[in-house]
Amino acid sequence: MLRSLDQRIMKQHRANEASQRVETIPGIGVIGASAIAATVSDPMVFRSGRDFAAWIGLVPRQDSTGGKQKLGPISKQGDRYLRRILIVGAHSVLRCAKENPLKYPWLTQLLARRPFKVVAVALANKMARTAWALLAHGGTYRAPQLAAAA
Numbered sequence: 518m519l520r521s522l523d524q525r526i527m528k529q530h531r532a533n534e535a536s537q538r539v540e541t542i543p544g545i546g547v548i549g550a551s552a553i554a555a556t557v558s559d560p561m562v563f564r565s566g567r568d569f570a571a572w573i574g575l576v577p578r579q580d581s582t583g584g585k586q587k588l589g590p591i592s593k594q595g596d597r598y599l600r601r602i603l604i605v606g607a608h609s610v611l612r613c614a615k616e617n618p619l620k621y622p623w624l625t626q627l628l629a630r631r632p633f634k635v636v637a638v639a640l641a642n643k644m645a646r647t648a649w650a651l652l653a654h655g656g657t658y659r660a661p662q663l664a665a666a667a
Contacts, residue, residue: 526551538651541658543613544606544644552602553648560653566646573599575642591638603641611637 530536530547536554539545545553563569570576574595577588593600611633614621627636651658 529555535652538655538657539648542644542647542651543658543660544610544640545603545648546606549599549602549606552599554652556596556599557649557652560649563649563653566649569649570642570645572596573603573645575600575603575638575645599645600641603644604637607637607640607644610640 527547530540530551533551533554536547536550539553540547540550542550557569560569563572567576571592572595574593574597575591578590578592580587580589610621611624611628614624614628618625624636624640627639631639647658
């Protein structure tokens, strides 16, 4: 039963070009890419990657008053399944970042200042924005060049 479901998901993933592009993002696997591609049929419904991340529920809640912005915890309003998949993928990338800190300098610096789960949500937010950009504008994920190599 489980094997047949895995085969169906893999078959659908291989047939969907958008799903294959989203899978190139670190932390997003076949299941996550298939879920994002199936859920978001038209990425242009969202004005930006932030709107897409807000739709999933990965952006800070804004409590602004009198021209002063206050950002709170993530809203958790939106697609629970996509949010969970992105955060689990972010946990995986963070474990790799702890083992190989030179490969992920941005995450290593953030982990030094913030708790693990807060960094995981920030990374999941970044992954969602990247996924929207790939869906909306095409192309594949290109890892940022390391500052030491440049």
